[in-house]
Amino acid sequence: QITPADTAAVWDLLHSPAAGLNLTDPPFTASQTDNYVAFIDTLHTNKSAVLPYIDGNGLQPAKFARAVIFEGGRTVPISQEYMIGPLPVSNRTRIQKLDYIFNGGKGGTVPFNARFFDLQRDAASEPLLASVMTEVADITTELFGGVYYGADDDRTDLIYTFDTPVSTDGSSAVRIVMFRYPTEVEFLQPLDFYVILDIPGTDPSKYTLRGIVTNEKFFSTVDKFRQAYDAGEITNPYPQPRDYEWAQLTRKEEMGTRPLENKLAPQSIELGGKRYKIDTQQNYVEYLGWSFYMSWTRQLGLMFFDVKFKGERIIYELSMQEATAQYAGNTPKAASTVYHDTHYGFGAQSAVLVEGFDCPFGATLLNASYPDGRHTTIKPQAICIFEADYGFPLARHRTSSFGPFQGYGFSDLGVVKASALHVRHIATVGNYDYLFDFAFNVDGSLEVGVRASGYLQASPYYKTQGRFGPRVHNSTQGSYHDHVVTFKADFDVLGTKNSFQVTELKTVKQSQPWFPELGEFDQMELQASNLKREKQLNFAENGQAMYTVISERTNAWGEKRGYRITPGHSNIHLTSPNSPFSRKQSEFSKSHLAVTRVHDTEPYANSWQNINLPEAPQHDFAKFFNDESVEDEDITVWFNLGMHHFTRSEDIPVTLFTEASSSILFAPQNFFDRAQEGDLQNRRWIETGEDQDELNF
Amino acid sequence: QITPADTAAVWDLLHSPAAGLNLTDPPFTASQTDNYVAFIDTLHTNKSAVLPYIDGNGLQPAKFARAVIFEGGRTVPISQEYMIGPLPVSNRTRIQKLDYIFNGGKGGTVPFNARFFDLQRDAASEPLLASVMTEVADITTELFGGVYYGADDDRTDLIYTFDTPVSTDGSSAVRIVMFRYPTEVEFLQPLDFYVILDIPGTDPSKYTLRGIVTNEKFFSTVDKFRQAYDAGEITNPYPQPRDYEWAQLTRKEEMGTRPLENKLAPQSIELGGKRYKIDTQQNYVEYLGWSFYMSWTRQLGLMFFDVKFKGERIIYELSMQEATAQYAGNTPKAASTVYHDTHYGFGAQSAVLVEGFDCPFGATLLNASYPDGRHTTIKPQAICIFEADYGFPLARHRTSSFGPFQGYGFSDLGVVKASALHVRHIATVGNYDYLFDFAFNVDGSLEVGVRASGYLQASPYYKTQGRFGPRVHNSTQGSYHDHVVTFKADFDVLGTKNSFQVTELKTVKQSQPWFPELGEFDQMELQASNLKREKQLNFAENGQAMYTVISERTNAWGEKRGYRITPGHSNIHLTSPNSPFSRKQSEFSKSHLAVTRVHDTEPYANSWQNINLPEAPQHDFAKFFNDESVEDEDITVWFNLGMHHFTRSEDIPVTLFTEASSSILFAPQNFFDRAQEGDLQNRRWIETGEDQDELNF
Numbered sequence A, B: 001q002i003t004p005a006d007t008a009a010v011w012d013l014l015h016s017p018a019a020g021l022n023l024t025d026p027p028f029t030a031s032q033t034d035n036y037v038a039f040i041d042t043l044h045t046n047k048s049a050v051l052p053y054i055d056g057n058g059l060q061p062a063k064f065a066r067a068v069i070f071e072g073g074r075t076v077p078i079s080q081e082y083m084i085g086p087l088p089v090s091n092r093t094r095i096q097k098l099d100y101i102f103n104g105g106k107g108g109t110v111p112f113n114a115r116f117f118d119l120q121r122d123a124a125s126e127p128l129l130a131s132v133m134t135e136v137a138d139i140t141t142e143l144f145g146g147v148y149y150g151a152d153d154d155r156t157d158l159i160y161t162f163d164t165p166v167s168t169d170g171s172s173a174v175r176i177v178m179f180r181y182p183t184e185v186e187f188l189q190p191l192d193f194y195v196i197l198d199i200p201g202t203d204p205s206k207y208t209l210r211g212i213v214t215n216e217k218f219f220s221t222v223d224k225f226r227q228a229y230d231a232g233e234i235t236n237p238y239p240q241p242r243d244y245e246w247a248q249l250t251r252k253e254e255m256g257t258r259p260l261e262n263k264l265a266p267q268s269i270e271l272g273g274k275r276y277k278i279d280t281q282q283n284y285v286e287y288l289g290w291s292f293y294m295s296w297t298r299q300l301g302l303m304f305f306d307v308k309f310k311g312e313r314i315i316y317e318l319s320m321q322e323a324t325a326q327y328a329g330n331t332p333k334a335a336s337t338v339y340h341d342t343h344y345g346f347g348a349q350s351a352v353l354v355e356g357f358d359c360p361f362g363a364t365l366l367n368a369s370y371p372d373g374r375h376t377t378i379k380p381q382a383i384c385i386f387e388a389d390y391g392f393p394l395a396r397h398r399t400s401s402f403g404p405f406q407g408y409g410f411s412d413l414g415v416v417k418a419s420a421l422h423v424r425h426i427a428t429v430g431n432y433d434y435l436f437d438f439a440f441n442v443d444g445s446l447e448v449g450v451r452a453s454g455y456l457q458a459s460p461y462y463k464t465q466g467r468f469g470p471r472v473h474n475s476t477q478g479s480y481h482d483h484v485v486t487f488k489a490d491f492d493v494l495g496t497k498n499s500f501q502v503t504e505l506k507t508v509k510q511s512q513p514w515f516p517e518l519g520e521f522d523q524m525e526l527q528a529s530n531l532k533r534e535k536q537l538n539f540a541e542n543g544q545a546m547y548t549v550i551s552e553r554t555n556a557w558g559e560k561r562g563y564r565i566t567p568g569h570s571n572i573h574l575t576s577p578n579s580p581f582s583r584k585q586s587e588f589s590k591s592h593l594a595v596t597r598v599h600d601t602e603p604y605a606n607s608w609q610n611i612n613l614p615e616a617p618q619h620d621f622a623k624f625f626n627d628e629s630v631e632d633e634d635i636t637v638w639f640n641l642g643m644h645h646f647t648r649s650e651d652i653p654v655t656l657f658t659e660a661s662s663s664i665l666f667a668p669q670n671f672f673d674r675a676q677e678g679d680l681q682n683r684r685w686i687e688t689g690e691d692q693d694e695l696n697f
C-alpha cells in the first residue's frame, strides 16, 4: 500500500504544471467538462516482480500509484487511468498511461458516457429533470403528496435513485430516475414514478426526455402523460407510507419481548488469551501454523498475500474481485439494474465494526485506510481479527461395542478442539451490508464466506408483477435479484507449478469372479484428470466431482499433494447469461469456477468502470481464456459465491445475515501424510476403568 | 417413550407361557434355531391419534411397545415383529403382529437369511470359517504373521469383519470375511485376505466355502489357493504394520507444538446465563419463542415433535430416519458394502459427550435411555443442549454516504445479535462418529446438520485400484464411499393442510416500450407452482429454484405464509441408483427431497431389517409414491444430507468434522409480516454526533 505521504506527493505531481494535465482542484468545484482527479489508489505490484523478492534474492520491487482522471475537457471527453512511479516521488517518477491491465482494446481509456456517474454528471442533467418534474408537480402532489423542483429547491420533498448501467457501449447514456420518499430508509420507499432522460455526451443542451413511466405505462411526452392522468387512467392504489420507523433496524416495543431474552446472549470468548500475533507495520499475521500478509485497496477492500500453513505456501493471493447484483422486474429501473459494487469501492465503503455484535467481544480491531483525494482517509476499526470456537470438535472417535453394555460403554474416547482465526470486514455499499469473513482453521483448511444484510433495493408494488418478487410492505415489492461475488485465489501449492484436477464420481459396469450371480453390475468409481486448458466450469450436479489444485510433489504415500476446493453454502453463478445489461462486462460471474494462467496483465477479474460498458467492455474476463495450458503451470482459480435472493417479507427491515450466506472451503487433500490434529494440545483422551463406570482423563 | 417398568412387564408378558412364543431367556444362551427376543422398543403413536389429543379434546392415546422376535425355531425360520399394548400391561394388553408400518407385502416378517447377523448366526458359521483358516494357517502366517483357528482359540491373532448386505432377497446368504489385525484401530488395518462362505438357512451342515480372495484373485477352493501360493503368485507387497499408535486419536509428540497452542482454545459461553428452559419430565424445551418435545428411540436416536415458533406449529415431527453408506471398490467387501446404520441403532450407539469438546463448557447434558432386553439402559450425558453464539450478526445496516467523509462516516448503525439453541448427540456406529446438531435460531429458522468423524472403513492398498480412493497409509486404501443421511420433516405449517411450492428461476424474453432499442431481451422471472403429486425431486442446478412448504393462510401483505427449505452444505443423494446392493431397500437415499402424503402406515422411511433385502424389501419407500395429491394436504418432506467422501490422507487417524459436514436450513418465507428481530433486546443502535467523530449508543 502506498503511504499518505506518497498519495499527497502523487496528487501534487499530477496537479503540477509540468504534468500538463490541466486539472481542476479541488475536484468538487469542477464541472463535467473540466479535467479532474477521480481518485488515487495503490497499484498492485506485479507477481513476476514479487516472487523473486520474497522467495529469492530479487530486489524489492518499486511501488506505484494509480490515478483515474476524468478528462471532460478534451475534444473527445474520456476517463483516463495513469500509473505513477516509482514511489516515493522523485525525479525518476513518471506519469504513464495505465493500459496493460485492461484487455478491452482501449487500455485505461473509458468513454465519457460510460464513466462513473459522479456529482458533476448529476449536476449536468439536473435542469432537465427539474423542468420535467416541475411541469407535472400538480400530478405528483396528488399521486404521492410530493414534488421535485430540483435538489436545491426548498419545496422539493422527493428524492430519487437512477439506473445502472447508464450506457451499453459508451456511445450514448440513458438516465432512468425512480423517485422515493426522502427518508433514511429510502431503499424501501420507492414510488411508482420514473422519468427517463437521454443524456449523451457533455453538452446538456442535447439532453432530452425519453418519457415517463408509471402504472406500468409509458408516455413519451409530458402532454401524453397529462392526458392519461386527466382521463383517470393513472392511479396510486397502494400508497407508500410516509412514516419509516417500520423499516429502521431499531427495537420495536410493539412486538413485545421474549422470556429470558433480556439476558446477554452467548459469545465466543478467547478464554485462554490471544493465540495469534499481528505485526501491524507489515500487516502480517501468524496463527497456529498459519501466516499471511494483508493489504487494503479502495476498490477491493481486504486482500491476502503469501498465505502459508506450517511454512509451506498454499496461496499467493486471495482477494474479492467483484460483487455483481442483477435485478429482475418489469419497470425501467428493476429490469435493467446490474451493479458492480467495486464501482463504489469495498475499501471506501467499509467502516467501523461494533465489538460484541459485528465481531466478538475481545476481537482485535484494526483501522483501514485508503487515499481520498490528496488525503488519506482512515476507517477506524474497519477490520476485526479474532479466534473463535468452531462450534464442533475437529476430530472425534469413541471405541464402541455392539453388545449389551452398561456404564459409559467404551474403552477409550478421543476428541480434539477446533477453532479458527477469523479476519472480517463489512462494506456497506448503499443499501447492502456485505460481511466478508476469512476463517483460517487449525486443520489447515481455509473458509471464505460472504453474507448480506441491509436493505432490499425495492420496487413499487404491482399486483400483476408477482413473478418478480413478493409484496413485502404496503406499497413495496421485494424485487428478485442475484448476488454473485467473484473471488480470486491464486493458489501456489508448494510453488507456482500446479494443475487443476477434476475427480469425477461415475457409475460404471463392473464384474467380479466371486460374484458370478451378479454378472455385470453398477459400481461407483473415481475418474481423475487434470484440466488441460483454461476454462470456466461449474460444480458437478449432486456434488459428484472433486476439484483439487495439485502439485507434482507427493506425500509419504505417493499421492500428489493438493488443496481441495470444496463447495459450501450457495455457490452460484448469474442466472441470466445473456442479458443486455450484463452481457460482456460480467463474464466472471457466469460460472462457479474458472481456471486461468497467471499473467501480470491479468491481475483483476474486472475493471472499475466496466459497469457501464456491457456491450464494449474496458476489460473482458472472457478474453483470459485463450486456450493456454493449465497443466503444471502457474494457475489462478476464480470462484463465485452469492445468493439467489428470493426476497421475502422477512427481508423487512433488513435482509438477515443468517440466511443470506455463501461460502467455500479450501482443505488439504493428500497434502500431508495425515491429519494436522496430532500436534494440538487442546484435546482429551479418555479411558474407562475396568467396570466402564469410571473415566480416566 | 415407554417406561423401564413397561419394558420389564412387556418382557415378562412375551416370555409368559400364555403368550405361546416359546422363547429362550436369556437370549445369549440361545442358538440361531431357537426363538428369542431381539429387542423391545417404543412404538410411536399414530399421528391421527396424537393430533386430536394435543390440539383438541381427544383422549390421550394408548402407548404401545414393539418387539422383534427371532423365531429360528419355526419350520420356516423368520424374524417377526410384534406390537404390545395398551401399556401399562394389564389384562387388556394384547400381543399382535406389527405389520401395518411395513409395505413390502410380508408385514413384520423377515426371512431368516436376511435377519440381523447376530452372535448366534456368527456362532453357526464359525466352524466352517475356522476350518478353512486352519487349512491355510501356514500361508497366513507367512503373508501376514497371523492365524485364525477360531475366535476362542488362544493361538488366534487375527480378527475379521464381514459383508453387508449378507442377502439380496432372503433366499440365500453369503458371508464375506475380511481379516484385520486385532487392534483398537482395526478399521484402518485391513489385510488382503477374504474368505467367502455360502451360509443359507439355519443348518450349518449346508454351509460351504465359495472361495478365497487375495491379490485381486479368486480361488474357488483351498487347494487352488495353495497351488497359486506355492507357485509364488501370492505376495504381500505392502505389509500392514502391526503397531497402531499412528491411528489413535492421541497427541503425537513427534509432530511438535504450535506457538501459543498450549493456551486454552476459545469457547462460546452463555455469558448472560441460561436463556432456555427444559422440562426433563416431559422432554420439553422452550427457547426465545421456540418450543418442542424430544423423544429417543433405540434405532433413530433423537426425534423432535410439535416444533413451534412464537406459538405457531411449524413441524409435527423432525427425525433422522436412516444413514446409508455405500462403498466402492474391487474387493469382495468394499465393492458390495451398503450400510443402514439404524440397523445398529443410533439411540443404542450414542454415548457420553465430552463437555468443552463435544459441546461447549456449560452445556446442559441429558441422559438418554432405551430398552435393552428386560432392562433399560441409561446412556449418561448422551444429549447436550446449549445456546451458542451464531458467529455472525443476525441483522445489520449502516447508513452510508458516497461522498468524501471523515470520522465514522455514517449517521446511524443498527446491529442485532444472533444466537441459536443447539441440541446435539453423537452416535458412534462402529467406525463412524455421527454428530447430529439441531440449531433453533432466534429469527425462526432451524438448521439441521450432520457431521462425520471416526475411522474410515479402509481396504487393503492395491497399486491398481486408485480409482476407488487414495493410499492413506502403508498398506491402507481409503475406500471411496457415499454417506446419505435421510431425515423426515413432517411440516405442519399453521395446521396440517399444506402445499409444496417450487419457485423456479427462469430466463424468459421480455420487451419494454421504454427500451425500444433492445427489442426482445433476456429477463429473469420466478415461476411458482405447487407440486401436484407425491414425488422424489432434486435441488435445481445452480440453486435456481426455491422450495417452500406453504399454507393457504396469508400474511399482512397477502402472501401465502410458508417455510422455505434452503440447501446448505453438501445436500446429496446416492451416486449409484441401480447397484444390486442398494437397489430397492434404499430408495429414500436416491433424491435430495421427497414429498408424500402423511399416513399412519408410513411413519418411517426405512425398516430395521431392510438392509439385507435389496431385491425384496420388507419396506419399500418407493411405494409411498402412489400418485396422491400433495396440494393443500397433510404432507411430509423427506430430505437427505450426506457427503461424497473423497477420502484423503488427512482422514488418518480420523475423518475431520470440519470438512465432513452437511446441513439444511428451514426459514420463514413470508411467514411473518416482517423479520423477527424487532423484539430482540441484544442489539445496538448507534447514532453519530454532528461531527461524525462521536458515537451515541
Ligand SMILES: [Ca+2]
Pocket: A534, A596, A597, A623, A624, A625, A626, A627, A628
Ligand atoms: Ca489465458
Ligand SMILES: [Ca+2]
Pocket: A316, A490, A491, A492, A493, A496, A498, A598, A633, A634, A635, A636
Ligand atoms: Ca498459482
Ligand SMILES: [Ca+2]
Pocket: B534, B596, B597, B623, B624, B625, B626, B627, B628
Ligand atoms: Ca402415497
Ligand SMILES: [Ca+2]
Pocket: B316, B490, B491, B492, B493, B496, B498, B598, B633, B634, B635, B636
Ligand atoms: Ca404435514
Ligand SMILES: [Cu+2]
Pocket: A452, A481, A483, A645, A655
Ligand atoms: Cu439481496
Ligand SMILES: [Cu+2]
Pocket: B452, B481, B483, B645, B655
Ligand atoms: Cu466417510
